[in-house]
Amino acid sequence: MFNHRFDEIEKQTKGIVFNIEHFHVHDGEGIRTNVFLKGCSLHCPWCCNPESIHPVPQIAQYQKLCTGCGKCVEVCPEHCCIQKEDGNVITDFSQCCACGKCASVCPAGARELFGKRMSVSEVIAEVEKDSVYFINSDGGLTLSGGEACLQPEFARELIRAAHRRYIPAALETAGAVEWERLWQAAKEADEILMDLKTTDSLQFEKIGRFSLDTVMENMCKLAEAGKNITLRCPIIPNFNDNEGHIQKVAETARRVGVNRIDFLPFHQLGKHKYAAIGKNYQMTDYPEMKDTIMEKMAECLRKEGFHVSIGG
Amino acid sequence: MKYYYKEGTVKTGNIFMGEDVTRSARIESMRERLLEAVPQISSDRAVLITEAYKKYNNETVYVKRAKALAELLEKLPVAILDGELIVGSVSDKLRCAHIFPEFGLDWLIEELDGNPMRPENRPGDKYEISLKDEEALRSIAGYWYNNNHEYRCKAVLPEETHLIREMGVTDSYWLMIGGEGHLTVNLKRVVREGLEQYIERAKSRITELDLADPAQAEQKPFLESVIISCEAVIRYAARYAVLARKLAAKEVRAVRKEELLYIADICERVPAKPARNFHEALQSVWFVNLCIQIENNGHSISMGRLDQNLISYYENDIKSGELTPEDGLELMECLYLKLFQLHKITSWGNTKSFSGYQLFQNITIGGQDKNGKDVANELSYLVLGAQAAITLHTPSISLRYHDRIPEKMMYAAMDVIRIGGGQPAIYSDEVYIPALVNRGIRWEDAVDYSVVGCVEAIVEGKQSGRPNGAGFVNLQKIMELALYGGRDSKTGICLHPGNGDLNTFASYEELYEAFKEQIRYYFRYQVITDNIIDTVTEKGIADPFVSCLVDDCIGRGKTMKEGGAVYDYCGPLFVGAANVGNTLAALKKLIFDEGVLTGEQVMHALKTNFEDLVTTPSGPEIQKMLLDAPKYGNDDDYVDDIMVDYFRFICEEVVQYKTTRNGRGPIGCIWQPSTSSVSSNVPCGECVGATPDGRKAGEALADTASPTHGTDTKGITASLKSIGKLPTVLVSGGQLVNVKVMPSMLDGMMTRKMVQVLRTYLGNYKGMHVQMNCVSADTLKAAQERPAEYKDLMVRVAGYSALFTPLDKALQDDIIARTEHSS
Known part of the structure; x- marks a missing residue:
């Protein structure tokens, strides 16, 4: 009504x-x-x-803030958070499905999901x-x-x-x-x-x-x-x-x-x-x-x- | 259970929230039926209560009243009208006024004898009466002669009271013929707990009493009377259940049959037990209000914050699918039609002050909770939507504004205001809440206020009746007395001689002080009078049912009049506030500041009603000079400063007095001011001679806190700004303001502008209340014929607004033609 x-x-x-x-x-x-x-x-x-x-959601990673804790690596379903030997994590954006899981677990605020x-x-x-x-x-x-x-x-x-x-x-x-x-x-x-x-x-x-x-x-x-x-x-x-x-x-x-x-x-x-x-x-x-x-x-x-x- | 039939709907031509407003076939036929009915006087209640008073004459007043109520509820005719979903009527007559002879019957017998006229011959608020009813009333008149509340009051009132009324300074006589009213009982609690719980509480209180303690022993009869009356109300509802089943058995339409059976189930359930759904809740609310209306002769028995109190039932029903919003709306409309059916008749003299078959049954919506959060909900919109469809003068819908109110709610209100009739009236929490807190009401209770009567804020279910609702105080009459040295020019009565009069005042200060002195004297008598009436009411008209529904009457074992309520306030209703400000300003300017007139000249002009053509300047010339002096309502600080100062004085003068409940339990117990003049500004004007605001003898006074009619010529913004200057936070009894606007002022884009005006007035300028009258083409035509009476009538011309009367005739005709399209 x-x-x-x-x-x-x-x-x-x-x-x-x-x-x-x-x-x-x-x-x-x-x-x-x-x-x-x-x-x-x-x-x-x-x-x-x-x-x-x-036009669709995407992940951002602020390299400066990354502490290399590896939490994102654990949760990423597409394995596009990759921890290098020196501990740094890099992102393979081409494989990212923008599920946002990495951003939600990142304790340093180094990852952000743009778009919802x-x-x-x-x-x-x-x-x-x-x-x-x-x-x-x-x-x-x-x-x-x-x-x-x-x-x-x-x-x-x-x-x-x-x-x-x-x-x-x-x-x-x-x-x-x-x-x-x-x-x-x-x-x-x-x-x-x-x-x-x-x-x-x-x-x-x-x-x-x-x-x-x-x-x-x-x-x-x-x-x-x-x-x-x-x-x-x-x-x-x-x-x-x-x-x-x-x-x-x-x-x-x-x-x-x-x-x-x-x-x-x-x-x-x-x-x-x-x-x-x-x-x-x-x-x-x-x-x-x-x-x-x-x-x-x-x-x-x-x-x-x-x-x-x-x-x- | 889906049972509501929806065959065919009727378009009303109104728009509410972007939709055509319709009425279901049920509502349309019920509404028509009521509109065609002429209000009638019934002798049923009068005869029954006469018998009951004879029968229970030796009981305590509490038990006598309770048993009388029980007899009434057992024997008054019950009726269920076709189509009704909410049931319960005071009579089998459609629009019926019962008679309350215990408050006095002589006035009605006199009117039936044609003095001043028979009820069916009144110029307004007519009532018909059958020969049978008339004979019945005449037959009991002897029993009540010198044996009624009015008589007992008059017997103990001081001589001054009668003289003061004769002069027309204050009028409290209507209080003697009305019982408890001006309140909202704790409907929320009744609906939630059911009356059986109340009976249990009264019973357990009785067992706890130490009867050896006289103070506790005194409480017993009241508590017993609570049990008697609550049980009577439960049996009354059961009579409706029986009737519904009887009607169902005869009913041939399957759908209606099912409805009647469902109604029977509901009436067997409430108000005895807790309501389980929205329909039961509404029915419970209605039964309780109906029985209060039968118990006593008070008016302004209001419904409180219906949207807050019943929202949980509504939401549960919607969620469970038991109810659709359309059904909810129809139920609400059914309740409105029940409210419309109620009538109470008072003497013609009193009716003039309360014209329009008005019982002031308010429904409050919106506002905030104790954390300041806006609480507008589904039901708030439903209440407005039902009003848009029913568009009758009853109930009164009151919207609580605060600065955080959603725009959607403001616009929904505008949709209803646009339909006309000034509904809803808008009240500002920004002023009411601090005003109540200032009088000692706790914050969490102050934010829970609802509106009763016209503009009285009350903590529902916790406050005794008449937060103002006391006698009218004719401020301009008191002003006139000050000008005449304390002597009434009409009757020659002089109760309080002053130090000088207008002929002799040497300064404005002397004039102002003379006015203040008369105010002090007459306020004091107002208090004396009203407190005596309250004391007589306390002893003679204890009403247990209405009392037990107000916290904490059962806990304290006392009626409201004995101090049973948590809060208690009372106070006078000021009439003619603007006239006094304008009078003071005109005299200050013309006599004391500019010296263009002398006191003697003005005095002579007043005595001759501005008609003496021989003097220089002549009477009409003096009137013109007085009219041209600054007038309240134009944002002119010269007069507004005077207005504010005297207004603050009278507000502070009032609050020094105590009610009869002081020291007996309730918080407050003080007198507080109000400017709710109802329609008394007209009769109040009749007894005031010509006054220096340029008003001729007998003309109506300014209503409420509004500017004098036709003197606020600078438009709505100036008018509301002047009103906003008043120390309104002191007017805890309620400030009333009337605004008249053209329907086109609320059209299209103009609505936004009006919402902005209202937000500025209610928020920034701390206005307490406003009601907007949307006027029609008929009014415009009248304004063409009698422009002097419509000086402040505003119209929307094209891209701008203008005052109507100064416009070119051709343009006026054009605007009239345009308006008729929309009305």
Whole structure:
């Protein structure tokens, strides 16, 4: 009856979540709780959440913390925790089934399971805890990723569940996904945070299988549908930290009628996670973006009438 | 057991939590049947109790009352109406008011004689009476003449009490014709333990008594009367079981037959034994309340925290599959219809203060537990859902707000408020709990409060009746007396001469002090009066059944009036609070601050009801100046500061007094303030002449703690902010605030804004209570015709809100047209 009509669908609809973080203040209005959905259609080398890319759960191992106790070796069903002669344990990620047993027994916290299959009701229970903060700040849920639109039904049901609890919901997307999936996720969102990684088609082809045109087309369609969009532009050294890109961002914004632009300066905070999941990090030698440069870029667009913030 | 039939449902046109609200065929036909019925007066109870009083005249008052109740429950007609799942009616008449001649019958005989009018000719709250019933009542009138509670009270009240009532300063007369009420008995315990346990406890208490100790020996008759009355209630339920079986034997519809047999099983079980499921629990609650209603003439006998007390039964049934949520909803609706059937008639004079066939039977939902955790549950939503479907004025639904309340609950409440009728009213734990703790109630009991009557918070099952529920105190009348040097301009009575009057006050301080002095005098008489009434009640109307259901009456061997309850409070109901603040502010500004008027000029204008056109300025001009002075309800500190200061004074003045139970067991036993004026602001206004807030003689006073009608012109935010400035935490007897909003204020996105307004008022500004009246197109049309009366009526125009009356006529018409689509 009235209070429980949606219990079943909220219990049945599941997706892979790799993190739920409270008190995000740059990802939409007010105080937000961010739900990160796992799996991404892009593989940007600067990504600070490399664990978000692979669409299923995966194990991370922080070599620095490993004490070589061997507990993980005992429990690993696939024998991919391998103790070497010097006592150190290494992981054969290719054989790992991400059961998470090693992480649960590791006394040193050297192993972590990224990604968990969760139901809408489980996720929303965690989000709802902050509802009074949302009320007092006009904040709410922000779906992020990875690419949230790769789990469009899960995303849509999360947004509906939030709305049933009178919690506003924002969706963050890079738009590099088929329109149907994007729209399924975005249709009922109150706010869209739209990534614009680059304005150069060739550059874009290097980070994903979709073309920049698809992204632009999707963005236009969202704008035509009357969605409240904020552009989110990572600024990456030697990639798009140039005047030309900034101007193209402004052009795009004007074309789709967006006034709010967030610049997200490159940083190195995700670096340690690459090795942990057995990936190569290619950006070690890149400097973090300087505040003064970011400020100059922002000022440039503010002069043209845009509402620009740095870091969201 | 699946037995509820669900043939065809009727859409009500209302929406609750995103769904169409429907009524089952059963509920629809039962509801229609009740709405068509005209309330009737029955002589059954009156005749039976007359016989019982004659028969048991030599018993102690406890045993006499208990045996009288037993006779009533044995002989009053019992009826099970078609479709009913919860059974038990005071009469075989659909909407029936019994008569309680032991409290006084003269008023009714007078009304039957046409003085001031017969009950069927009243302008409101009409009752029909058959010739047979009328003759029966007339035939017993002689026995009760000068032999009733009202008479005994009046005989010992001081002369001043009568004069004070004649002037219209305070009115406690209705207390003399009402018994124990204004409480919630320990329903949770009755349902869980069953009355047999109560009988056992009373029996074992009797065996423990040392009869050589006079103090203990005194307890014996009360404890015996508890046994007699509880046994009578159990037998009463058994009569329904017998009737149900009789009806089942004749019933041709197989489903109804099965229902009746199940009802019979339930009535054989409860309230004697512990309830085993939700249906039994509801039936147990109903039988107990019904018998309290038959035992005595009190009102505001409430149901308490129904969602908390019965949730375990509901959840178990749902889990075991014995009950579906739809069945649970229908059972709840059946209970509401039982509550709607109850009526009690009082004299026309008293009825004016309690208009609307209202018995103030409250159901409290939501709130928090002793660890501060929100406790809204399935049943909380079920209670609201049932209200959305039944939409009658009874029961009163009270939602406990706190800052951590889920938005879902707020929106569910808004769905019901949108339907109209101001249900549910919303109460803030953020103020009530500290207010109760401040009066000595333990934290774990304070967080367990429920609402009785209008806005009185009570620790259910542990607190004696009338947490306020004492007489009305007409604050503006007292103000008027201060202005006239203590003399009543209408009657010429002068009980407490003041030092000067409005002609002679040299400063605002003198005026303010004169008012305070009159307050001190009349409050004291209010206490004297009400305490005398309580003492007479204690001696003459001991009601064992209602008492034994309140902890710790059985343990102490005392009725509530003797100090049996764990907690005890009493207090006056303030009427016209805003008028006094506005009066003080207008006089301070115009006479003492600005000197644009003199005291003599205002005095003359008041005496001539602002109608003297010869003076300069003229009467109407003076009235205009007074009306233009700052008014409470506009977030104007000039008047709000005055309001807050005097309000704090009267609150502190009240709490120095003690109730008759002081020192006899209960915690508290103090008088506490309340602003629950019910509908008395209208009759209270009738006896006050023109006053310096710009009000003409005889006009209604401001209701409750709300601003004077039509004077809060800056919108709901300013109005609620002014109210929020009051030292409400001192108003432990309950603060009441009425807000009128257009239905469109609760439409779509506006709902969110209203929820934000309410959270700000109840949370940030520590408002205690609010009830929102959603008004209709009819009201808007009336507002077009008589704009002066609707100055504070607010509408949603397009993307903005506006006060209605200043709008262009064409736009007004447009809004009226729009509203009619939705109403």
